[in-house]
Amino acid sequence: MASVHRRGDSWIVRWREQVGVDKRGRPIRTNRQRSCPSKRSADQLRREVEEATALGRPWTPASARQVTDLRDGYALYLEHLVRLQRSASTFAAVGTSVDVAYKVMGVRPDSPAPATLLSREVLRDVFREFREVRKCAAPTATGRVRNVERWWAWMHEEELPGVPSPRKLSDLPTRTAVEAPRPTWAEADAAIRHLVDLEGGWGPASRALWISRCTGLRYSTCVALRWDAVDLERNVLYVRPNDPGAKTSRERRGWSAPIAEPLRESLLGWERVADSISGWEVTWRAELKVHNRRDWAYRLAVPAWEAAEAAGEARADVWNPPGRSRRPLHAFRACWKAGLAQTGVSYEVRQALVGGDRGADHAYVDTWSLPLREAVANVPAMQGAKVLELRRR
The missing domain is CATH 1.10.443.10 (Intergrase catalytic core)
Incomplete structure (x- = not known):
């Protein structure tokens, strides 16, 4: 377990971490601590440390971690959809959604695309792109955002390195107020x-x-x-x-x-x-x-x-x-x-x-x-x- 303490204007996160075992097979632990500028960042660090400890591995700073490239994560996600035998229309919709996500994140073919680019703001930009630029109906734009959310959540569930915790927009419209009449x-x-x-x-x-x-x-x-x-x-x-x-x-x-x-x-x-x-x-x-x-x-x-x-x-x-x-x-x-x-x-x-x-x-x-x-x-x-x-x- 990690603890958070305040020291002056900063916050200190302390925890014990296993670094190996001795000749008798007993765990060797050491005390670690890290300073954070705010309570929010300290709580985030504490959660990361406890998550790493629960998985039996040492915590490493984000700068030292391997970060999944979004293109690699997308390729693995497509393989997952193939195993689920999704229809061709599903692949087309997911592909369109991810392409727009790449666009709003500024991902180019020759540029890196770390998974850390994903954020709640990206999801909102995807919705605006479909709604305002491509003139899609509100339920359609919401569905495209949900495709990106499912892709993001799947990468996180598969524990791909560097994928941030998934976010979800709960305030998007799901249907239009006016129901279209049916032709005779x-x-x-x-x-x-x-x-x-x-x-x-x-x-x-x-x-x-x-x-x-x-x-x-x-x-x-x-x-x-x-x-x-x-x-x-x-x-x-x-x-x-x-x-x-x-x-x-x-x-x-x-x-x-x-x-x-x-x-x-x-x-x-x-x-x-x-x-x-x-x-x-x-x-x-x-x-x-x-x-x-x-x-x-x-x-x-x-x-x-x-x-x-x-x-x-x-x-x-x-x-x-x-x-x-x-x-x-x-x-x-x-x-x-x-x-x-x-x-x-x-x-x-x-x-x-x-x-x-x-x-x-x-x-x-x-x-x-x-x-x-x-x-x-x-x-x-x-x-x-x-x-x-x-x-x-």
Whole structure:
């Protein structure tokens, strides 16, 4: 145990430390002391000494300790996430968060990045960067800060040398005050029709988002969905384990669901131009050198929603809610969930159709014993135009 005593204008920390053992194996201890300019620094030193003593090692001053480079700590953290089988979206979000943390700390590729740079002020600067510079919604900016906090806490828990005690900001907003409305079937269909016109027919974006509108799946899953994942004879859609777009551990296990009749008619009418149903491998091959599949669809979906809004066919806040990030892709998934909920489909069934977690029901209730086909029967055909009459690609 260490003790703190005041001596004049300074504070003295005293403790006994083992420096070795004698011939009989008895510990050899010595008295040590160190002067501190304030009570706060003395208490901090006392905690460090007691922590080192509890671990059975001598206390060493910070100037003599090895300090972990943040890049090395980040590489080890990524290996930890790989072992946990985190999704690709998690790695992307963590990477963006850490890159911004490097930026606010002034870390350059050719400069050292000691872990001692981490502080509460860095976390606040990360939040400001996402909120004010990148114009992210408040919950998104908070999530990015939490990514940095988890990385910092993991390095400290792994006892990497020189990593300071982690801090956490408890006053960050977790959600916006205004809840965004969900698009109706008619509004989503209007955006789809304008998107088909922009692509000159059923292109990758319009196909993927029509699948999302009819199934409730995420865009990243829909755009990569393959033809061999659908059984039109049995009318079943299979999402295989670890397919793109799976975010939760439950989704990464894979699942199957019945196909809604409007989507089945589209699948029968679409031309098979590639292994994927959307055909992105053929259409976007050149463009993907610059943009990924999500960015490319985002750039097409935004003008489609704007055209639907200008024509009075869709509200602006269903895809571009005030105070929140735009969601031109997620709006179709939100339309499906809201549409089925309004027809009385239970939360349990909606979760089963999109591979979500249903709690204990996963262990005791067979998924296909639920009224899944009755639920997808509530998905209407395209409103305002017939799907098969639209130009194909």
